[in-house]
Amino acid sequence: MGAAPLSERMRPKSVFDVVGQRHLLGDDGVFRRMVESKTIPSMILWGPPGVGKTTLARLLAEATGxxxxxxxxxxxxxxxxxxxxxxxxxxxxxxxxxxxxHRFSKSQQDALLNAVEKGIIVLVGATTENPSFEVNSALISRSQVYVLESLDKKDLLELVNRAIKEDPYLKKKTIQLKDTYNLLRYSGGDARRLLNLLELSVDAAKEEEGEIIITDELVAMVAQQRAARYDKKGESHYDIISAFIKSIRGSDPNAAVYWLARMIEGGEDPKFIARRLIISASEDIGNANPNALLIANNCMQAIQNIGMPEGRIVLSQATTYLACSPKSNAAYTAIKDAQKVVKMTGDLPVPLHLRNASTKLMKELGYADAYIYPHDDPQGFIPQEYMPEGLEGKTLYKPKVNSREKEMMNRLQLMWQKKYKY
Incomplete structure (x- = not known):
C-alpha cells in the first residue's frame, strides 16, 4: 500500500473534518469559535491516545494562519x-x-513560562495524563485545559467507512465489512489503532472473486500478531496497565506482579504506575482497608526519593499489598452517584442552619441559628438535617460486606437507620 500508514493518510484536512469531540467542535464549541475569531489561547489537550490531539493542534494553527x-x-x-x-x-x-x-521536567516547563506569559508563543500541550499531576500549576494557570473524549462506536465506524471510500489505495479495492465488532473492540477508541488495524487486515485478507472480506476472525488474528510485536516495544501501554489494575481489583497478586514486571521491563515511567496504584487504593479497596491508600502514597514518595531500579521493589510491595487487600468500591460509587444527583438537581440552596454566619447581616437573617454542635453530646452525635431540601434521606454511601466497613455500617445503623435506611 502507500508509504505512510493509513492513519497518516487519513488525517483530516480541516478542523471541521475531525471525527468526534462534538463538545469542542460543534456549532457552539470553543474550537469552532477559535477558528472563526482566529484567536487561540495557550492550552493543554488532555485525553486518551488516538483521539486527535496532534491533529487538532496542527489544524488550529493552519486555520488561524x-x-x-x-x-x-x-x-x-x-x-x-x-x-x-x-x-x-x-x-x-x-x-x-x-x-x-507530562514528561517535561520542572525546569523544561519553567523555561516556557515567560514566553507563554508574554505571548511570544502559544503553547499547545498534549497529554494522556491528568495535567494536575505532572504539569506545573503556574503553566496550567496560564493555559486552558480541554478534555478530549474517547471516540464512540458511531465515530469509529464513520472513520472506517470514510477510509474505505476516500483513501487513494483502499478505494481501488472492493472491501466488504462483514464484521466490525473486533475492529472496534481491538481499537479501544483509538482512531490511529483502528485505521492501522483496518489496513493490516486488508493486507492479510485473501481476495475472493475480486472482493476483500473483513471478518472478526481475520481482525482477531491480525490484532494478536500485532500485539505480540508491540508488547516487546512497550507500545501496548494502556492494555497492560488495564490488565495490571484489573489483576489488583481481582485480588490476584501473581498476575498483578507479572504485569508490573512487563511494564518495568518495557521502560514504563514508575511514577505512572505509582499514580495508578493510588487510584486503585481508593477506587477498588477504599474503606475495606484504608491502609492501602497510605501504602500507595508512600510508594509514590519512595519512587521519587530513590528512583529505579530499586523502586521496583517498592512497587512490588505496594502492588502485592493492594492485590491481597479486601475490596470495596463503595467510596468510588458514592462520589459517582453524588455527582449524578448534583447534575440532576442543580445548585440546591444550602440550608440556613448549615450556612456560615460570618457577618452581622447573616446572623440577623438566621444563618446557623438552628445548627446543633455535635460535640455538645457525649457520644459526639446529634441527629439533624445535613442534606438540602428535596434530598432528605438520599443514601449515597453504601458500605460493602467486609470487616472494616461492617463496623462502619453498624455505626451508621445506630445513628441513621430511620433516616437513611441502613
Missing part, C-alpha cells in the same frame, strides 16, 4: 525549548505543540 512548531517531551530538552522561543520572537504568536508534555 499561525506559525507551527513541534517538540516531543521525550526527546527535547531546555536547549530545544529556548531555541524555539528565540525563533518565535521574530514571529509572535507562534504555536508550539509539545507532545507528551
Amino acid at each position: 499561525r506559525p507551527f512548531k513541534t517538540l516531543s517531551a521525550v526527546s527535547a530538552g531546555v536547549k530545544e525549548v529556548r531555541e524555539v522561543i528565540k525563533e518565535a520572537t521574530y514571529a509572535y504568536g507562534t504555536i508550539l505543540f509539545i507532545d507528551e508534555i
Whole structure:
C-alpha cells in the first residue's frame, strides 16, 4: 500500500473534518469559535491516545494562519525549548505543540513560562495524563485545559467507512465489512489503532472473486500478531496497565506482579504506575482497608526519593499489598452517584442552619441559628438535617460486606437507620 500508514493518510484536512469531540467542535464549541475569531489561547489537550490531539493542534494553527512548531517531551530538552522561543520572537504568536508534555521536567516547563506569559508563543500541550499531576500549576494557570473524549462506536465506524471510500489505495479495492465488532473492540477508541488495524487486515485478507472480506476472525488474528510485536516495544501501554489494575481489583497478586514486571521491563515511567496504584487504593479497596491508600502514597514518595531500579521493589510491595487487600468500591460509587444527583438537581440552596454566619447581616437573617454542635453530646452525635431540601434521606454511601466497613455500617445503623435506611 502507500508509504505512510493509513492513519497518516487519513488525517483530516480541516478542523471541521475531525471525527468526534462534538463538545469542542460543534456549532457552539470553543474550537469552532477559535477558528472563526482566529484567536487561540495557550492550552493543554488532555485525553486518551488516538483521539486527535496532534491533529487538532496542527489544524488550529493552519486555520488561524499561525506559525507551527513541534517538540516531543521525550526527546527535547531546555536547549530545544529556548531555541524555539528565540525563533518565535521574530514571529509572535507562534504555536508550539509539545507532545507528551507530562514528561517535561520542572525546569523544561519553567523555561516556557515567560514566553507563554508574554505571548511570544502559544503553547499547545498534549497529554494522556491528568495535567494536575505532572504539569506545573503556574503553566496550567496560564493555559486552558480541554478534555478530549474517547471516540464512540458511531465515530469509529464513520472513520472506517470514510477510509474505505476516500483513501487513494483502499478505494481501488472492493472491501466488504462483514464484521466490525473486533475492529472496534481491538481499537479501544483509538482512531490511529483502528485505521492501522483496518489496513493490516486488508493486507492479510485473501481476495475472493475480486472482493476483500473483513471478518472478526481475520481482525482477531491480525490484532494478536500485532500485539505480540508491540508488547516487546512497550507500545501496548494502556492494555497492560488495564490488565495490571484489573489483576489488583481481582485480588490476584501473581498476575498483578507479572504485569508490573512487563511494564518495568518495557521502560514504563514508575511514577505512572505509582499514580495508578493510588487510584486503585481508593477506587477498588477504599474503606475495606484504608491502609492501602497510605501504602500507595508512600510508594509514590519512595519512587521519587530513590528512583529505579530499586523502586521496583517498592512497587512490588505496594502492588502485592493492594492485590491481597479486601475490596470495596463503595467510596468510588458514592462520589459517582453524588455527582449524578448534583447534575440532576442543580445548585440546591444550602440550608440556613448549615450556612456560615460570618457577618452581622447573616446572623440577623438566621444563618446557623438552628445548627446543633455535635460535640455538645457525649457520644459526639446529634441527629439533624445535613442534606438540602428535596434530598432528605438520599443514601449515597453504601458500605460493602467486609470487616472494616461492617463496623462502619453498624455505626451508621445506630445513628441513621430511620433516616437513611441502613
